[in-house]
Amino acid sequence: MSAVSVPTIPRHERAVRVTQARVALSEWTKFQSLRSTRWSLGVGFLLTIAFPLLFAAVTANRWAHMSVHERADRHPLDIALAGVNVAQLAIAVLGVLVITGEYSTGMIRASFTAVPKRLPVLWAKLAVFAAVSFVLMVPAVLIAFAGSQAILDRHHLLQISLGSSGVLRSELGGAVYVMLVGVFALAIGAIVRNTAGGIAAFAAIFFVIPPLMNILPTSWNNAVSQYLPSNAGRQLFSLHHTAHNLKVLPGGLLFLAYCALAVAVAGVLLVRRDV
């Protein structure tokens, strides 16, 4: 810090320009160089595995004391995918933070000075975060499946094969669901531009509004609830479809449409608003 004389500033002769691929690499560097990222991803990964193992152990232990009705209610795939419900929160919080962290620290000004067209930054953030979430969640749900099955197998209970109809689809659907939750949360963060507000908005949509629907008359609730983002998205990893729920494909596509809508709104606002 003691240099008072100014040495010659090195020139950079090579032609430079901004490309989408370069912005994506930049976003990857940003993403992996924050401690909060590593923590959230690590916690999300571990919880996705830990909860199914815990539920499998508890189920195996309590099986002898369960009623027939209670036993019939247990499904091995529900146990294997129990962690998805927890992982979605970790991934959603991180998704919000990926963008609101830049607003709260002022980094967004540096980002948009480097890439003043702005939209490439949003696409790059979404691509990096979606890819990382998916790549992390696939092994997590598969390990959770194998682990919970191994525990249940020791007690000769609730065995199911990945080859059974719909099982592999549900497993991968769980990973896709968490990935899309991340995309949705990131878009919410870009719209709200504030960490607390973004997380609150996400929690309202995913965890507060669905139970509130029970206040409605049952027929209304049955008609409306299946179209909520969370309920539509959950069909991606549900093996059985009850009367008042969408099927896998319509549910998944509707959730994808919600994500696309949130991303579109985020994109329009990102370009229009002052930073």
Place this chain on the structure above:
Amino acid sequence: MIEVRDLSKRYGEKLAVDGLSFVVRPGIVTGFLGPNGSGKSTTMRLILGLDAPTRGDVTVNGKHYRDHAAPLHEVGALLEARSVHTGRSAYYHLLALAQTHGIGRRRVLELIDLVGLHDVARKRAGQFSLGMGQRLGIATTLLGDPATVMLDEPVNGLDPEGIHWMRNLLKHLAAEGRTVFVSSHLMSEMALTADHLIVIGRGRLVADTSVEAFTQRASKRVVLVRSPQVEQLRDALVGPEVVVTLVDRELLEVVGLTAATIGETAAERGLVLHELTPQQASLEEAFMELTRDDLEYRAGEAAVAA
């Protein structure tokens, strides 16, 4: 080269920038001077396209900033508000910004050395002192080897050594033929570094002139006169271009006359003088004078319009 044409920005009720037009030329240091809240930072954000103008237009090297293929190669900017994620190290901060343009690690490391952050490059930027933060900002500014360097209050919070370093850097950058545009609310700072001045007050252009011309034009001569006969002396001195203020029972402040003229007038009338002190208005006072005039002018104009 930065060209600002009839630029205005309104935030709600407040007109932060009001019909500003000026050109910043390459090869010299252009100072952007104005009191706090006069619209300097807003103008810089408008130049970078971070905020959209309400009216008017601004181009950098002939294009809107956002239309350049390699924006960091056109303008390197250090904004007053910090623009660094506090959880990321200086190295990764610079690397991420460099990567958007395909600039490599080597240049990142070179610049870290250049600004003297080598020992702390892996520390989180949130732990940096103000001075270290400014040095990181300078490294960011120089990443793309920019034709134009734009700095908002770069010496704010720096220690004397850092201020000296910054002044040399600015002159050096201009000598390399770059466009250097630097804002400050301190006239004295600008007098040391700038060749040309753009002065604004309340978002409006007050002066677009060389530093020399500005100080000459703005500085008025003030003479302090002490006399037991202040009343008679005042009557003798007052004229159309002369302002005489009674400071206390025996002291007059005279603006618009030289000490010699005052002495001669007193001798003609046979008035006693105890003190006759010419005072050169400082640059700071000259600046205050100019921007205050602007405020009064603005208030008068508003009244006429209403």
